[in-house]
Amino acid sequence: MKKAQHEIVGFVIIVVLVTVIGLIFLLLTFGNEEVGRQTSVEVSNLLLSSMYYTTDCAISKVPQYKDIQDLVKECYYHESRNCLNEVSVCNVLENDLRSLISNSLVVHEDAVNKAYKVHIYYSPRDEEIEDEPIRSFEEGNFTGCKTIIAGDHAIPTKPFGSGNIKVDLFVCKN
């Protein structure tokens, strides 16, 4: 009777061990993955197209209206500069880019696109120097995303410059 009990205990221990090893294996295989982050042609195209959008901001004379790409550079090099209509270039940049992306991606808690984030920053060529944030904004809630789709666009600064201005767009998909 005792021997049988011993054997049952041994069997249970082996089963538990095998289960634990299996679970650890599964956790190591799938647990390390963060929320899937992928680059997307669609998001990159949206970002690239947004860069060409002609704003209502002219700096030197009308009708030399600046596009979003120009405003990004203006906002980095001359943060306090205003357009001819006395609105800050950085504000025009943020407002126009925000409305462009909101209008293009239908962002809603229950929609396919749950939220989005935009980071505009200067990225020096020297990797030891930290990135310099220019503007960041987001819409919606970035928690519980099924996947995060990313797109980026680099704006060359001065010729032979020491870095690029980068625009990253992250979209949280339901």
Place this chain on the structure above:
Amino acid sequence: MMQQVVSYIIMIGLESKMKIKRINKNKKMISKKAQLRIQEMSFMIIAVVLFFALVGIFVITIVYTNITERASKVAEEETLASLTALSDTPEFSCVATKTNCVDGDKLISLLDKDIYQTFWPFSSLRVIKSSGFEKTEIELIECTIANYPDCDVFNVYDKNVRDEKVIASFVALCRKDFEFEAYDKCEIAKMIAGTKLIVAK
């Protein structure tokens, strides 16, 4: 005396018979135990193999599902890339060195030209301006030479095929505008191309 010897011999014989029986019984017990152990072992091995087989099937299912998802994603991205390439063709591209940019003034001249139905490998091709993103199909104002640029959609062509899958890509839509002097005015648009689905019969 003789009788005593005979009974002694019989006794010895009986005793040895009993001994043999006992040994045989012990042997049988030992073989039964061994059989039980072998059975236990085989059950254990079967259980472990079954467990790993189940885990394996589970893992393969997950991996296979991911592969299918990735394959369809890659196929979609490829079609999107071909759509992006389309916007860079001479028929659409902007005069300025802008990639992923469609010239609205070229686009308006492409309308109502049936020859393009056989030129591109799409079953339908249209460009929707940002003003039409939130409008329904009926609300969209179709672009013609008469109402351009105050319109929403450029219907380049439509072969009116039954089973069609549409793919959209964002493009910049630029045109020449005038305010004291000519300048480029760009906005966001969606280039939508349809491909005929091959339906298995």
